[in-house]
Amino acid sequence: MSDEFDLDILKTVKTPRPDAETRDRAMREALAAFDDEKKSAATQGSASGSRLMTILQWSWSTTMETLSKGRLMSGTAIATILAVPLAGYLAFMVMNDGYRPGFTGSQPMELAAGNTDDRVRREVARPAPEPAPREAEERDRSIVLSEAMPQAAPPASYVQQGALAKRSLVGDGSAKVMPGMERLSRDRFESFETSSVRAVLEDPVSTFSIDVDTASYAVIRRALMEGRLPDPDSVRVEELINYFNYAYPLPDSREAPFGVNVSVSPTPWNADTKLMHIGIQGYDIVPAERPAANLVFLIDVSGSMDAPDKLPLLKSAFRLLLDKLDARDTVSIVTYAGNAGTVLEPTKADEREKILEAIDNLQPGGTTAGAAGIEQAYKLARQARVEGGVNRVMLASDGDFNVGASSDEELKRIIEDERDDGIFLSVFGFGKGNYNDQLMQVLAQNGNGTAAYIDTLAEAQKTLVEEAGSTLFPIAKDVKIQVEFNPETVAEYRLIGYETRALKREDFNNDRVDAGDIGSGHSVTAIYEITPVGSPAVQNDPLRYGETEQAAASGDASDEYAFLKLRYKLPNETKSHLMTTPVGPAFDKASLAALSTDAQFSIAVAAFGQKLRDTDAVANYSWDEIRELAAGARGADPYGYRSEFLRLIGLAESLDR
Amino acid sequence: MMTIAGDALSPSDAIAGDGDQALAVRASAGDREAFARLLERHYDTIHRIAWRWCGDGTEADDIAQDVAVKLGRAISGWRAEASFPSWLYRIVLNTVRDRQRARASERRRVEAYAVQKLVDAQGGGGADDDPAARLWSAVGSLPDRQRDAVLLVHGEGLSHDEAAGVMGVSEGTVSFHIHEAKKKLRTMMQASEDELS
Numbered sequence: 001m002s003d004e005f006d007l008d009i010l011k012t013v014k015t016p017r018p019d020a021e022t023r024d025r026a027m028r029e030a031l032a033a034f035d036d037e038k039k040s041a042a043t044q045g046s047a048s049g050s051r052l053m054t055i056l057q058w059s060w061s062t063t064m065e066t067l068s069k070g071r072l073m074s075g076t077a078i079a080t081i082l083a084v085p086l087a088g089y090l091a092f093m094v095m096n097d098g099y100r101p102g103f104t105g106s107q108p109m110e111l112a113a114g115n116t117d118d119r120v121r122r123e124v125a126r127p128a129p130e131p132a133p134r135e136a137e138e139r140d141r142s143i144v145l146s147e148a149m150p151q152a153a154p155p156a157s158y159v160q161q162g163a164l165a166k167r168s169l170v171g172d173g174s175a176k177v178m179p180g181m182e183r184l185s186r187d188r189f190e191s192f193e194t195s196s197v198r199a200v201l202e203d204p205v206s207t208f209s210i211d212v213d214t215a216s217y218a219v220i221r222r223a224l225m226e227g228r229l230p231d232p233d234s235v236r237v238e239e240l241i242n243y244f245n246y247a248y249p250l251p252d253s254r255e256a257p258f259g260v261n262v263s264v265s266p267t268p269w270n271a272d273t274k275l276m277h278i279g280i281q282g283y284d285i286v287p288a289e290r291p292a293a294n295l296v297f298l299i300d301v302s303g304s305m306d307a308p309d310k311l312p313l314l315k316s317a318f319r320l321l322l323d324k325l326d327a328r329d330t331v332s333i334v335t336y337a338g339n340a341g342t343v344l345e346p347t348k349a350d351e352r353e354k355i356l357e358a359i360d361n362l363q364p365g366g367t368t369a370g371a372a373g374i375e376q377a378y379k380l381a382r383q384a385r386v387e388g389g390v391n392r393v394m395l396a397s398d399g400d401f402n403v404g405a406s407s408d409e410e411l412k413r414i415i416e417d418e419r420d421d422g423i424f425l426s427v428f429g430f431g432k433g434n435y436n437d438q439l440m441q442v443l444a445q446n447g448n449g450t451a452a453y454i455d456t457l458a459e460a461q462k463t464l465v466e467e468a469g470s471t472l473f474p475i476a477k478d479v480k481i482q483v484e485f486n487p488e489t490v491a492e493y494r495l496i497g498y499e500t501r502a503l504k505r506e507d508f509n510n511d512r513v514d515a516g517d518i519g520s521g522h523s524v525t526a527i528y529e530i531t532p533v534g535s536p537a538v539q540n541d542p543l544r545y546g547e548t549e550q551a552a553a554s555g556d557a558s559d560e561y562a563f564l565k566l567r568y569k570l571p572n573e574t575k576s577h578l579m580t581t582p583v584g585p586a587f588d589k590a591s592l593a594a595l596s597t598d599a600q601f602s603i604a605v606a607a608f609g610q611k612l613r614d615t616d617a618v619a620n621y622s623w624d625e626i627r628e629l630a631a632g633a634r635g636a637d638p639y640g641y642r643s644e645f646l647r648l649i650g651l652a653e654s655l656d657r
Numbered sequence: 658m659m660t661i662a663g664d665a666l667s668p669s670d671a672i673a674g675d676g677d678q679a680l681a682v683r684a685s686a687g688d689r690e691a692f693a694r695l696l697e698r699h700y701d702t703i704h705r706i707a708w709r710w711c712g713d714g715t716e717a718d719d720i721a722q723d724v725a726v727k728l729g730r731a732i733s734g735w736r737a738e739a740s741f742p743s744w745l746y747r748i749v750l751n752t753v754r755d756r757q758r759a760r761a762s763e764r765r766r767v768e769a770y771a772v773q774k775l776v777d778a779q780g781g782g783g784a785d786d787d788p789a790a791r792l793w794s795a796v797g798s799l800p801d802r803q804r805d806a807v808l809l810v811h812g813e814g815l816s817h818d819e820a821a822g823v824m825g826v827s828e829g830t831v832s833f834h835i836h837e838a839k840k841k842l843r844t845m846m847q848a849s850e851d852e853l854s
Binding site for chain 1: 689700701709722732790807813827
C-alpha cells in the first residue's frame with residue numbers, strides 16, 4: 001500500500017475534557033431516566049405498555065428543557081428571518097460562524113486554525129453586554145467553561161482551543177442558537193433505533209404487535225411538501241406501509257375475522273436476500289350489520305388550536321364523519337380549554353342540525369386542561385353506553401396536554417382502565433409546530449384506538465369517511481404476530497419497521513398484554529427481510545463453538561422458512577385465538593412481478609420509509625428504483641393516494657443531499 | 658451478534674474494561690448502582706467519541722448528555738448477548754448523526770435566505786501544523802459512513818469486524834469504506850499541502 005500518511009495518527013488528536021457541570025447534570029438525568037424506566041416497568045408489569053419498553057425514550061424533563069431553550073431562540077430566529085431579509089442573512093452568518101460543528105461546515109480546516117491565545121482570552125474576558133435574565137444561566141455556564149479552558153487545554157492542543165474559541169467569540173447567543181436551530185419546529189417525536197439484523201441461530205423468534213396507525217405518513221408528507229426531509233424519528237416505516245389500503249385475498253371460511261396471506265419473494269434492494277411478506281386482511285362488516293356507535297368527540301379548543309389547519313379543519317372533518325352515522329348512533333361533544341365543558345349531551349346522530357350547530361359554535365380560547373376533558377368525555381361515554389356496540393372517545397387535538405396536574409402516567413392509567421371497561425380511545429392529531437406525536441401515540445396505543453394525523457380535508461375524508469368502518473369498528477383486538485425462523489433455511493432476518501411495537505417473546509401467549517387492533521375492512525402488512533443460509537449477504541459470522549452441532553441435531557430436514565403464529569381476540573372476548581401457518585417453499589415467488597400489485601406497492605413504500613430513516617440496507621437502492629417499483633404497482637388508485645406517494649418520492653429525492 | 662471481548666479495544670482508551678459486561682447485565686436488570694458506575698466509568702468516553710465525531714466541545718457536551726439519558730432509558734432493553742461497547746458506540750453514533758441530520762435540513766432552509774454566500778475570506782487563516790489535527794479535520798468532511806469507518810478503526814482502534822458490528826454492516830463494507838476514504842483523503846491532504854507551499 002502506498003500510504004503517504006498514517007491514518008492511525010488520528011488516535012493522537014487531543015480531546016477536550018467534558019464540561020463538569022454538564023456531566024453532573026447528565027448523570028442526574030440519566031439516573032432519573034433509569035428510575036422512571038424501572039418504575040414504569042414495575043407498575044405496568046408485563047401488561048399494557050410493555051411494548052414501549054425497548055424504545056429509547058427521551059425523558060420528559062429533558063424534552064421540556066430542550067424545548068424551552070429551543071422556543072426561546074427559535075422565536076427570535078424566526079421573527080428575525082421573516083422580518084427583514086438582511087436580518088435573516090445575519091442570522092445565517094451568526095449560525096455559520098458561531099456554530100460550526102467542523103464536520104458539516106464548509107471549511108473544516110478552519111477549526112484547526114491557529115487562533116492566538118491572546119485573542120481568545122481577550123474575547124473570553126469581555127463580558128457579554130446586558131444579558132437578558134433568562135440568558136443568565138447559559139452565560140454562567142459558558143463562562144465557567146471558558147475559565148476552565150487554560151487548565152483543560154494541554155499546551156499543544158490547537159484544535160481544542162479553536163473549538164472553544166469558536167464558542168466564546170460569538171458570545172452567549174451562539175450557545176442558544178444551537179439547540180434552537182435543531183428544533184425550530186417543536187413537534188415532538190420519540191426516538192427509536194432501526195431494528196438490526198438478527199441471526200436465526202441466536203434469536204430465532206420475532207414477536208410484535210400489529211400497528212394500524214397512519215399518523216407518521218401524514219407527518220412525513222407534510223415535511224416533504226414543505227421542502228424538508230422529515231426527522232428520521234418521525235418515520236415509522238410500518239405506519240407508512242399501512243397508510244395505504246391493500247386488497248389482500250380473504251379466506252373462504254369465516255372462522256377467523258381476517259385472512260393471512262404470506263409470500264416469499266426476491267428483495268428489490270438486495271439480490272442475496274428475500275422478503276417474507278405478511279398481508280392480513282380483515283372482513284368488512286356489512287353496514288346493516290354494524291354495531292351501533294356511541295361516539296364522544298373530545299375537542300381541544302385551546303388557544304393553540306386557533307389556526308386554519310386546526311379547529312376549522314377539525315369542524316369540517318367531523319361534519320364529514322357525521323354523514324357516516326345514522327339514527328342508531330349517538331354523538332356527544334366535550335371541549336376542553338380552561339374549564340372542560342360539555343357542549344352537546346348524547347344526541348341521536350340523525351338530529352343533524354342540533355349537532356352541526358354545536359360544532360359550528362366551537363370557539364378557540366384558553367389553555368388546555370386535557371385531563372379534566374378526558375374524564376368528562378368518559379363520563380358521557382358511560383352515560384350513553386351501547387352494550388355490544390362501539391363505545392369510543394374521539395380525541396382531536398394538537399397534543400398540548402401539559403397544563404394542570406395531569407401527568408402522562410396518570411393519563412395513561414385512566415385510558416387503560418376505560419379500555420378494559422370497553423370504552424376505546426382514538427386520537428386525531430391536527431396542526432404542526434407543537435404537535436406531540438409521542439403523547440398521541442401513547443394515548444391511542446393504550447386506548448385500543450388508532451392515531452391519525454389530519455393535515456388536510458382530503459386526509460380527513462380518508463380517515464373519517466372512507467375508512468370510517470375500520471377506524472370505528474374493530475373486528476379483532478390485541479393482534480400479535482410471532483414468527484419462528486428455521487435455522488436450516490434462514491440464516492438472518494430483519495423486521496422492517498414495527499420498532500416501537502416489539503413485544504417480548506413470552507408476551508405472545510400472555511393475554512394480558514395489550515396489542516394493536518384490526519378494524520372492519522382493514523389490511524395490515526408486515527415485511528421481513530430474510531437472508532437464506534449460504535447467501536453471501538449473511539452479516540454475522542458463524543460462531544466458532546457449538547452452534548453448528550446444535551443446528552444439525554434439530555435436523556428433521558425441514559425446508560420451511562418459518563412458522564408464523566398469530567393471536568387475536570374478538571372485540572368482546574378476553575381469551576385469545578391462535579392461528580398458525582407454516583411458511584414453506586410453496587409460498588415462494590420467483591420474481592417481484594409474481595406478487596400482487598398491492599404487495600409490490602407495499603414493498604416500494606417499505607423501501608421509501610427505510611431510505612428516509614437512512615437505513616443501511618437500502619443505501620444502494622435509488623429513489624428512482626423505488627419510484628419505478630411503486631409506479632408499476634399503482635393499480636386503479638381511485639383516490640390518488642398512490643399517485644401522491646409517487647410525488648413524495650420525487651420530493652424526497654430532490655431534498656436528499 | 659458480534660462479541661467484542663473487553664480487552665479487544667485499545668486498553669488505554671478503555672471503553673471496555675473488566676466487568677463492563679457484568680455491570681451492564683446488572684444495570685439492565687434494574688440495578689441502579691451498577692448503572693451509575695457504568696455511566697460514571699464511560700461518560701468521558703462518550704464525550705470523547707462525540708467530540709471526535711462532531712468536533713465541537715459544547716455540542717459534544719450536549720450529545721454526551723443526550724446519550725446518558727438514552728442509556729438510562731434503554732439499558733433495560735439491552736441484552737447480554739450484545740456487546741456493551743459496540744452497543745454504546747452505536748447509540749453515540751446514532752445520536753451524533755440524528756443531530757447533524759436535523760441541523761443539515763435546518764441549514765438548507767436558512768440558506769435559502771442567504772442568497773449569496775459570503776466568501777469565507779476571514780476564515781481559514783492557514784492550515785494547522787499538526788498533521789493529526791489536519792487529517793482529523795479532513796476526515797470530518799468525508800461522507801458519513803466513510804467517516805464512521807475511519808474514526809472507528811483508526812481513531813478508536815477497533816478491528817474491521819468490530820467496526821462492522823457497530824455500524825451494522827458487513828466487514829467487507831467497512832474495508833471498502835476505508836479504502837474509499839483513503840483515496841479521498843490522499844487527494845485532500847495533497848491539495849492542502851499544495852496550498853501551504
